[in-house]
Structures are given as structure tokens and as C-alpha cells.
Amino acid sequence: MADEKKLTSQREDFSAWYNEVVVRAELADYAPVRGCMVVRPYGTALWENCQAGLDRRFKETGHQNALFPLLIPMSFLQKEAKHVEGFAPELAVVTRGGGKELEEPLVVRPTSETVIGHMYAKWVRSYRDLPILINQWGSVVRWEMRTRLFLRTLEFYWQEGHTAHATFEEAQEETIRMLNVYTDFAVNDAAMPVVPGRKSETEKFAGADASYSIEAMMGNKWALQAGTSHMLGQNFAKAFEIQYLDQNNELQYCWTTSWGLSARIIGGIIMTHGDDQGLKLPPRLAPYQVVIIPIWRLEEQKAVVLEATERVRAALAGRFRVVVDAREEMTPGFKFNEWEMRGVPLRLEIGPRDVEQESVVLARRDVPGKAGKFSVPMAGLAEAVGERLEAIQAGLLATATAFREANIHEAKSYEELQEIVDDGWAKAYWCGDDACEAKIKEETKASSRNIPLDQGDAGPGACVVCGQPAKEWAYWARAY
Ligand SMILES: [Zn+2]
Numbered sequence: 001m002a003d004e005k006k007l008t009s010q011r012e013d014f015s016a017w018y019n020e021v022v023v024r025a026e027l028a029d030y031a032p033v034r035g036c037m038v039v040r041p042y043g044t045a046l047w048e049n050c051q052a053g054l055d056r057r058f059k060e061t062g063h064q065n066a067l068f069p070l071l072i073p074m075s076f077l078q079k080e081a082k083h084v085e086g087f088a089p090e091l092a093v094v095t096r097g098g099g100k101e102l103e104e105p106l107v108v109r110p111t112s113e114t115v116i117g118h119m120y121a122k123w124v125r126s127y128r129d130l131p132i133l134i135n136q137w138g139s140v141v142r143w144e145m146r147t148r149l150f151l152r153t154l155e156f157y158w159q160e161g162h163t164a165h166a167t168f169e170e171a172q173e174e175t176i177r178m179l180n181v182y183t184d185f186a187v188n189d190a191a192m193p194v195v196p197g198r199k200s201e202t203e204k205f206a207g208a209d210a211s212y213s214i215e216a217m218m219g220n221k222w223a224l225q226a227g228t229s230h231m232l233g234q235n236f237a238k239a240f241e242i243q244y245l246d247q248n249n250e251l252q253y254c255w256t257t258s259w260g261l262s263a264r265i266i267g268g269i270i271m272t273h274g275d276d277q278g279l280k281l282p283p284r285l286a287p288y289q290v291v292i293i294p295i296w297r298l299e300e301q302k303a304v305v306l307e308a309t310e311r312v313r314a315a316l317a318g319r320f321r322v323v324v325d326a327r328e329e330m331t332p333g334f335k336f337n338e339w340e341m342r343g344v345p346l347r348l349e350i351g352p353r354d355v356e357q358e359s360v361v362l363a364r365r366d367v368p369g370k371a372g373k374f375s376v377p378m379a380g381l382a383e384a385v386g387e388r389l390e391a392i393q394a395g396l397l398a399t400a401t402a403f404r405e406a407n408i409h410e411a412k413s414y415e416e417l418q419e420i421v422d423d424g425w426a427k428a429y430w431c432g433d434d435a436c437e438a439k440i441k442e443e444t445k446a447s448s449r450n451i452p453l454d455q456g457d458a459g460p461g462a463c464v465v466c467g468q469p470a471k472e473w474a475y476w477a478r479a480y
Helices: 014-024 041-060 074-078 081-090 113-123 168-188 235-240 264-273 299-317 332-341 352-356 381-406 414-420 434-443
Strands: 028-030 037-039 071-073 092-097 100-108 132-141 155-165 194-198 210-217 223-231 243-245 251-253 255-262 290-294 322-324 346-350 359-364 373-377 408-410 425-430 472-477
Touching: 014 028, 014 264, 037 041, 041 132, 041 155, 041 168, 041 264, 071 074, 074 081, 074 100, 074 113, 081 235, 113 132, 113 155, 113 235, 113 255, 155 168, 168 194, 168 210, 168 223, 168 255, 194 472, 210 264, 210 381, 210 472, 223 264, 235 255, 255 264, 264 381, 290 299, 290 332, 299 322, 299 346, 299 352, 299 381, 332 346, 346 352, 346 381, 352 359, 359 381, 373 381, 381 408, 414 425
Parallel strands: 290 322, 290 346, 408 425
Antiparallel strands: 028 037, 071 100, 092 100, 132 155, 155 255, 194 210, 210 223, 223 255, 243 251, 346 359, 359 373, 425 472
16 A cells, blocks of 8 residues: 655656656566566556557457467577577576476577577468468566666566568568557557657667667656567578478578567656656556545445445446545545556546535546546536546647657757757767767767657758768667
């Protein structure tokens, strides 16, 4: 149960605020193994709603779910040179099983390209078997040194899509299609404005030809990479011999993709919308969209208030995710604070006078004080609630978008970039050279976030670091 102590304010210490919200809202807790987390029922319900929104979109774009093993032979990872080089430092390796040394060490999957590639090589024979469009929901392990609940943990929950195609064009199209699916989910379900773009060569996935990401701005103006989609070219197809006979009966290598979005998105939702009172959850994903709080002072009012509460709950329950908080040992004020902290979009209060007037009071989490409170007749309540939830969903997106736009600035020089990334995102031309990127990373706290697919109508420019001609601009920011 939350105690009545106030949260650390965002301005005072954003990082402490984040940790307190995660734990006090009962989203997650620290596990006995350092760097692992326990996702509590409230956090799991939020993740399940994220999963449902994504899974629907995956199915609509032709994908099926499957389950692949947690343990992968070490030799599989070694088949793709860049892949093993990238992941080796983060691997958890099993060397004993059943009381004996294993002949070959097994890795706990850090991602599943290798084992899935192995299976695809077995399943694909001819062009008729393509494309293969599979997604897996599960968890993976990467031995991270610095961890934060939801944002970076040793084991994390996610989905990983893996597809195999006959041509480069189809694989490239799939890579961008899934990036767009992530963008659509982030914007429309999580109310989180994101920038879809290409990662730099140094920031791309180990073993990919090209990586793409969606990047979001958090409340402290840091960036969060919230989902990635990778064009793997023929790298894994060659390493695992994923081949097919084409229409001319000639053997060809497949083109593969992979794409993933994890429960890190919950960290993103917390830090995009949250305030000093706690969480602010977008209605489409909130475990509870409405909390009903019956209020009475005199014992003889209780029965009549609770009876009305039940009528209201029943009227809403079919359409909305509703919870009733009728605990008698807590004051209404305590409950208001607690549900505000837990981010429930809409509070519905029913007192004796409301029952008399056949009305209830609705209070929006996103609009503080009197401006967000309305008395609404019980007749037609579901419509009124539906409208308010839509307005909250739209309001959260609009607020987050305005905040982001206000904190992105174009850097015309290296000095300007240095100044901007101290407290925002810099939009700056970059020649594409690793050395210029490395200089920014070493001399500022920022890194390249991505090169947006939408470059607007800006023409070519000059690299802010070296002054050489640059075809594209990128976002630069401090990042989680
Ligand atoms: Zn340059």
C-alpha cells in the first residue's frame, strides 16, 4: 500500500521520481537477483494491454505467433561474426545441467535470430514457402551492468518478430512496415509521439545491414529508443543456410528481418506522461480506465450510496475497465491521491447528494483541480465517460507532442549543438562519418538517436562537426 509521503518532484530528481513511481504505483519491484525485476499485477495488466494492441496489429499485417526455446547452443551465436561480437559481453551461459558438465555450453537467448534462422533453414525449401512471418512473445537475458526497472534489466519481456523473404525489396518493405506498426501503436495507444528513423552505422543491431528505431522524448528531455526494426540482409541467411529454390529452380539465399518492442515502453509511458502526483496512463492502455469512489459520512447513507455505486459500475463494466474502491479504512482524500498516483485516467465520485440528483462527479487525471471536474447525469453516463476518455487520450498526445516540439532545436554549429543537447534534442546535419559522431558522443552527453525517415523539405546542408557536405540530418540527445 502506498504511504502518504509525497513523491520526490520531477524537478528535484527525475530519476528518483521515476523509481518511486514504479515501486509505489505497484508496477514492478526489485528481484533478489541484482538487475532483475518482478512485474506486479498492475504492471502486468498494463503490459498485457500493450501486448494486445501490438498483437492485433501483427495479425492484421499477416504474422503468426510461435514459441522458440530459451536455450541456444553457443555454436549458433558464433556462426554470425558480428552478432557474436556484439552480444558476447552480455551472454549468460549455462555450462552444467543434470549435475554434469555440458558437452557444449548453452546460452540463455539474448535474442533469437540464430535459433530461428536454424529452423527457417529447415522449413524453407522453395519460393512457395516464402515469406515466413513469425512473432514470438517471451523474455530474453542480457547481462547489463547498470539497470533500471523497465528501462534496462537483465531479463526483459518483449516480442521479437522474425521474417524471411525471397527478395531484398520485400524484406526492406517488411522492415519499414513493422517500424510503422510500432509508430502507430506508440502514437495512438500509448499517446507517445515518436520519431521513426534509421540508426547510425555504429548504433545498429549486431548483424544487421540497417537498423531503424522509434525515439521518444521523456519528461526530462532525454530520448528513449522504444522499438527497433532491423533489415538483416542475407547475413543470417548465409550463416544458417536459409535457402530456397526460385522459379527457375536455382538456389537462392533468403533476405531476413527482425523487430522488437519490449516492456521498456512502460518506462516510456511513465516518463512521457507522468507528473509530480505520479503516473498518468493513456486510457487505451490503462489497466483501469475508471475508478469509482463511493463517499459517505453517515452510516445511514452507506447503503444508498453503495447501491448506486453498483448500478453505475454495472452500467460501465461492459464497455470500460472499471474498479470500485469501497475500502472503509481509508478517507476519500487518501484514495484520490492513491489513484492519481497510479494514473487512472478518470475518477468517478458518488456521494449521497449525487444519488439524490441522479448524477455523479467525474474528475480527469490529466486536468488538475476544478477545471477537470464535471457533474454528469447518471442517464447516458457511459457516453459521457467514453467522450472524456477519448478527450484524455487525445490530450495526452497533444501535450506530449507540444512538449517535444518545444524542446527540439536546430543546431547550425557544433557550439550550438553542445548547448542544445544539455537540455533538449538537437536537430543537426551530419556527414555520416563515424569520427564526427564519435566526437559528439565523447565531448557531449548526447548520442545520435536516429536519422528521421521524414527529412522534411530541407535540402543538403553542412555537417555541424566537420563542415563537409551532408545529405541528411539526425537527432542528437542524451538517451536511456
Ligand atoms: Zn562530419
